[in-house]
Amino acid sequence: TKTKEQLSKQVDQLLQLNKQFDDAFWEDLEEILIMSDVGFKATTTLLERLRDRVRQEGCNDSETFKTLFKEELAALFPQPAKRIKPQPPEVVLMIGVNGVGKTTTIAKLAHRAHMQGQKVMVAAGDTFRAAAIEQLEIWSKRVGAGFYAKAPFSDPASVAYEALDTAQAEGYDTLFVDTAGRLHTNVDLMEELRKIKRVLAKKHPGAPHRTILVLDATTGQNALSQTKLFAKDMDIDEIVLTKLDGTAKGGVVVAVSLEYGIPITFIGLGEKMEDLRPFSGTDFAQALLDL
């Protein structure tokens, strides 16, 4: 795309023209990062670290700079903790604001688990949004996963509880629980999430074993507030960043990582169930600057 080419050209020129990495260079770099939603504060932090590294290593060519940049950025992203496989079924709870891609990401993760030979079930915990249950049901068929749902407007916690009951009885390896989109500022709906978590834990100690916050790469600085408020109520284990197939860079996860240190595990790159990749800090850094 036009903007992408411009940006990558810009960086290349920046690196070629500015062998000495002067103030103008750092300012231009700052601009690029802010235009990628990294945010002013995180950009400042990142560039301070980078400046130190450049000085220390006496870096004066663009190739070395690219490597340093990738290293510094990748170092900001915490590695996911090694998890011990829980007593099955492993319960994965998907949360996030409206329309970010929770249901589609469940389909992608379920597909992945299914391909790895697991017996997978998905539970329609969004009983509120019109046809959310049907949407997940269609995905479950495409993926080849088990499906559990109750009637629209049922209590989501009871859906989660009964789905877990069925998954236990029928020997499933993994259960993905979908939830309705909700804004993090909606106190009642956040309480509803806590209730889902409580009933799952009661039925199966340790559940939900993975609580995944879905963030949309198109989102700007509000992702910080989303992470803060969802984390306050829910103990987030992982973040999945969706919609990276557009022109948005998702730079706000740099700020999110700096502030909350939650590992990013996967990225979404499209609307199909195959469009999921493990997150790599180096690749992300590379895409951020189109290096």
Added chain:
Amino acid sequence: MFDTLSDRLDSIFKRIKGQGRLDEKAIQEGLREVRLALLEADVNFKVVKTFTDRVRERAMGQEVLSSLTPGQQVIKIVHEEMIDLLGGSQEGLNLKGPAPRVIMLVGLQGSGKTTSSAKLALQLRRDNHAPLLVPADVYRPAAIDQLHRLASEIDIPAYPSTSEMNPVDICRDALEKARENGQDTVLLDTAGRLHVDEKLMDELARIKEVCAPSEILLVADAMTGQDAVNVAERFDELLDLTGVVLTKMEGDARGGAALSIKSITGKPIKYMGVGEKLKDIEAFYPDRVASRILGMGDILTLIEKA
């Protein structure tokens, strides 16, 4: 974080002690704070630049008002310029021309098109129109089902499309049916798509050609970051948008995207989505959104009076 903008500005001006007139140095420093606040509110970097230039020009050499601190005075100018940019007065839907009139909703995935089309249909019926909802998203699983459910919830007719049909055919035929059945407004709910997806963008152009909509509304999420300008620019280039619906505004997003989109396309923001229920839609009020982008509801009432 943001309610301190006026504090920060005040402390700058105290330090500088600009007397009589707002002097250049004070304005420069003040505008740096404004710039930060706008970036934190997700206003696009380039838009921030042109915007603060405008403010600087107006502020330069202005007499200091006795009723305000210099910091407040800068905010007053910023606020006025912002309202001006966002569109001085509130604009509704264009419903002129012979019936049936077509309103087409477009935008990125998950922005709120389907929900907003049902919300608009409800509003239109309240204003004594006879709307027809048209599900034209044949791609996303259960998208058609979603609009049918919403339609039946508010008892408004929906065109019986299926995912085997072609979106352009759906829209053409629905318009024909509306004519036959005496429905005077047709709302086209299109599939979410990326502005860089040429095939799907072309589909929108063809729908436009066939249906000649009187409104083409970009539905954009209030939480959108810097990319809002790329998205709006591409949709506008291709379709010549007539307006914008900004969704999910009931949360704590500053909504800087509003300023970015308006400033890039010049197209008015007509409505705001403020919840998931179908009554949760409001007219767009530039003054309120300007205060919100600046993050300073209370102080502004004070400043407005001065």
